[in-house]
Amino acid sequence: MLNPFYKTLLISACILVTGLSVAVQSHATVSIIHGKTIIPAGNANSDKDLTIRNDKLAFSIALGSAPPWGVARGCIVDIANVKADGSLSNDRVAFADFMPNNWSSWPNTYQNVDIIKDSKEEAIVQVTRDFSNVVISTTYSLAAGSDRIHVKTVMTNQGEAIADMLSGYTLWPDGGYKFAVPSYIGEDGVASDNYIADRFVGYDADWAIALHAPYMTKARYQSRDLYTQHSLKKSESMTFEGDYQVLASGDLAPVIRAEIERKKLQAGTLQGSVKTPEGKPVNEPAVIVLKDGLPYIWVIGKNGQYNIDLPVGDYQVYATSKGYSDSIKHKVSIKSSESQTLSFDDLLSPGEVSIKVTDAKTKIALDAKISIEKGNKPLIEYFGAKTFFTELDRVGQASFTLAPGDYQLKVSAGSDFVAKPVLIDVSIVANKTSNLVSAVPVSTYPSQHGWYAGDLHHHADVLEASTPAEYLVRSQLAAGLNVIFVSDHDSTKNHEAIKTLADKRGIPFIPSIEISPSWGHFNVFPVEIGAQLSVDPGVDNVHDIIKDARHMGATVVASNHPFIPYGYLSSLQKKTVPGGFDPSFDLIEINSEVDYKQALEKARQLWSDGLPYYYTAGTDTHDVWNEASGHIRMFVYTASKPKAKAFAQAMKNGRSYASFGPVIYPQNVMFGDTLKLAKNQPQSINFELLSVNGLKSVQLIGNDGLISEQPLSGDKASVVFEVPQKSGWVSLVVEDSKEHKAYTNPIWLKMVDKTQF
Template sequence: MLLHSRRTWLVAGLALGLAAPAQAEVSLTRGATSIPDGEATAADDLTIANDHLAFSLAVESQPPWGVPRGTLVDLAAVKDGEMDLDRVAFADFIPNNWSAWPNSEKEVMILEDSPERAIVQVRRNWGDAWVITTYRLDAGSDRIRLETEMENGGDEALTAIRSGFTLWPDTGFLFGVPGLGDAKETVADEALTDRMVAYDRDWVIALHAPYFDRVNYEGQDMYLEHDLAPGERRVFKGSLQVVPKGDLAPVVANEIERKDQPAGRISGSLTNDDGEAPQDGLVMVEQQGHPYAWTLAEDGRFAMDLPAGDYQVYATGLGHANSAPREIRVAADGEQTLDFAGLEGPGTLALDVVESGSDLPRDARLTILEGQQPAVEFLGKQTFFTDLDPAGSAKLSLAPGDYRLAVNAGAGFTAEGETLEVSLESGERLARTVEIDRLAEPNARGWYGADLHHHANILEGTTPPETVVSAQLATDLDLTFVSDHDSTANHEAFQALSDSRGVPFIPSIEISPSWGHMNPFPIALGGELMVDPGTDEVQDIIQDARRLGAEVIPMNHPHNDYGYLSNLAGDKVPGGFTPNFDLLELNAEVDNAKTLESAHALWDEGTAIYFTAGTDTHDAWNDLTGRIRMMARVPGELSPRAFARALKDGHGYATQGPLLYPQNVLFGDTLRLAGDEPATWHVDVAAVDGLAEARLLGRGGEVLATRELDGKQATLAFPLDAEIDGWVALEVEDADGDQAWSNPVWIKRQDRTAYVSAAGE
């Protein structure tokens, strides 16, 4: 149950930071956090620490994504009495997935502040419900104990809501719930345990959530689906565990302890083919064919406790081949020794990607399709990019073995994907060249593409600016773009990197209230918001975006749980409806059917709100940048503002691959016809993966005509008979099922007298 004794706020003047080497004692301080890179910077924020970890609560600082104040925004290991870097964007209790969080009340209470423990309680409302979270840190503990009581204070039942604790790192890698793989959203029926982990070489943070029955975002959200009747209460318990190195042995030991499981121990040694301890050597433990945990082999030695049961284990290291797997059975209170010798070290692949016929370098994305792919990501990735300088070149250090690599240099848009097969031996150096046939030249017709929703390494984004630029150029985008959540900190880096390659950069920011995100662009380089996305009204936020110089304001993923249109329908948007946005986003991460319907409805009314498109990529290694993009027709010199103005005028289309070239009338323009005067709309279409079908749409999204297509190019001619009025738009599908969606061509029909008069004027 929740604690009910209460203390008043600490008096002013408490010393900031971790008092001396704190040994096992707990400290609680008020003020800007002393956790390096921490976001809790206000005078009333709280930092709690012991000799294992430190965390901060944003009592007055603004948390990300419009989450109400009172959340945990900083979390770090303490190593030898010193606080390590903050590793999280936030960790909080979410009452119903990522839906809007209407909030008007907050109370933060210190329930205990002693050398033995600190306990802080945060009480916030979620509409008519109450969310009361208690944070407890004990002396000598590596875990923050979490307990949330959720109470329905309203008159209506809350049904099928998904509530639970979350952990969103702002760096490192994710190791989701064992057994569930990397599924973005799934039920927990196949889960082997009840924790997820964020990690890197020198730290681990684990979220233990024994109540959960499903996950979202690869386990960063651990939810229970439940109902809550009026007056009903439900308690959720969990913990956040911090380990000062990239080792999961303490996490598994925690599980064994809290579940009182019978357990045994494995231990042993690792050596490479030179008889030495391999760099970053570790032992991976699998259960039922799924990665379960790993332990580091420091100086070639390892030891780990495991719950009693059957496992498969193998040894590996940075750039080293995996050892042969071993089947083991761990018995209660049993011990066994496992020695792994002769791990083979890495080889090097030097790769150049060039355009066939000209040998000009091509930026490319390189992905291991077959071959060793480390399950622990600090040992190596499965995706690489060619260098920005020299362009088109890459040197890959790979474990010895046979590989098949995918080479993507505009694949699916301007070129076909290529593959490369190589075999590497330990210590070998290979050089290979891959030629790319460029099959489409949209720039030659004045068409340019950009991925207009992309993150770098702010908050939960994990991709450095240099890698984002590499990823965007590798998929043959013509402008670079970044829209970090509520931050412009990466603008200058993007501008410099883009300038070095002679590519225009579109500076943006994803303004992120919980009721609807938006990407205004282009904005002033490094411009800062003067509004609070967590509390201010939509009209004020849009006005501030215009102050920053935004030519267009798109509403991102408008129909998901944190989309403007869905929350407008639920009356959860402060300020309600505004007509002062310009674009609706087609987003690679969501079902866009409702967005298409909304666009069609707006066009039926004659409202000129057009498409934007973006991938919403946060991790460019694991997600494909540019897989949906916005193409715009820009006459003359290409610049960020000219590109944005083209989209504002409707001179664009969203595509997953097919390319569209309207001839006699451009998307967004008006075709004026007299009475029943016949007209024909001509559009050239192309798809490097082959064309399949084109559909002409009209009012209400009705399919007015369909064309079955074959080959890679076609010219479409759609008669616009007298019954067609209002607008028409085009959808084109390629042989892989990838689509393109155009903005409308407006059709205005007048009687002949009026038409002649208008033409004369």
């Protein structure tokens, strides 16, 4: 068989001759294009890459380009829909691939490519890769006139038996919104693994991509990963099949039609009109279908009319539109091959909110987040947000649209850290503006005590993240953070924009980058503004990656979420880190979105060995409208407003603590410092503690675990601890009445002779 890359060169030569006609011809037929992607803003930029397209869509497979997150080459990195004028949209995905075991590290040595079929009617490309001792062969098929990329993967185990795997297809949209797999909610309020559909949709007003996964039994990462749980015996093979359906609008009626087709379901049709009480047609109405009370599918109509096919069954249905109120819900029973009419005439036009937020004590305008606590929260997110932020230029002021109805708004400015949120009740009236004022009672000002807080794991809008630079700054300021921080995956493209915004507000900016191989992620900071990686995270070893971080200017290297499947420390345990252990990293992350108990314990174990690997902390926020910036943060002592290097150096020196709420002011010693102790000369350490939610307890821990614990009450407390008379370390764990905790870096203890004082 001809080597696929030689085949690429031969076909590319033909394309040079016919390239002009390829650019202008009708794409009703299928074509395979070799080289850099034709998809605008795409990431497949190698002459070895492939793009396959028809009249509905185009997608690119990274064969020479490096996929994100250090994943092995051979996956989809670009998907575009074809617009009404025949041109391609911008790239809509960060990544779409078969994941062999839930984002565990991916030892990979080869990628073989075979073009099985290249005709006007269909293109079929097969990519074979290794995952350690497992061979993974994925076939991508696209037919003329189809809106679906069909994928089929065979994984064959050539090594010893593997138990308890989670494998399946993923779809990580590049921006937009997520419509998760509909799932029943358990008694604990958490979505269960009991699903009423087997597809996930990424969408916006002008596009949608659905991942259909008939094999799925488990959804992970907000349904972007659709897995089945399985084992793989020695020499055993297992087959997966699915489809990526690509649409040119946020209308999901084609998704349910595809589902009816592939499951061979009996179905009927629901149609009708959507109007206001005055009889005016709603231009782009949405009719949302619920099944067993869960959001199931929606259709976007035109000129006040809609039409959707549904499987036979019982549903609840309501209508809405951008900024409009929801109609009442109607029960509908769909019969096989029958069409029925359901019309709506009770949608109310949008209203407006104008709000001003101030510090209740100083009367100074405050950056704030305003969220809907009670009231209409649009399911289709481009129809209306449920979270809003005050503006950067008009500090403390925000204006936004809401559907008419009764609301309770929560105004947050440093909430759970320096202030409690304020609740405001308001009734929104169609075509009217509600003017609101909120005074937030701020309890403490850490920067006046020399402490500067940052959320040290935060994304903007690179890859799957969806927060533009401006909103990253607005969200972090609303959280009461004192420094601005960004750490996009393998990218520094947002540095300049964020620095400009931070400088304008006089807030220190800490530029970072999250270097993201498949076996461990690292936040490195501060780096030079706009510095570029010179390593390939999917190929290079840990030593070269850390060396490159230092070359970009990094004072500290943090091991992010170190014990998740693709965390550095868990990969070290599995012996899948290229280069093995490198002791030159500096910080261990407490990540609020994963179980961080092992990270706490590992840091303390290292302290007991006398090794100063200190804490860092962050939320890993990607979407500030649906996630909370600063939910956990690092308080760093720099005495005065720090520059980026000084902030990072203070962290490297351990002069910091991680907190979910409690605030700590050391009085006679600093975290990271060393106390010299002499025999029979007891020493005490003093702290002022504060929690806007009320204090519950404080613990002093050390080499051997718990040393002392004091129950607390009220919002403030002064505490004193006598330290052990032996070398080692001590640190604090402070808990408030909401069970939010703060974890400090160690205070080192060293026994010395009296003459050494």
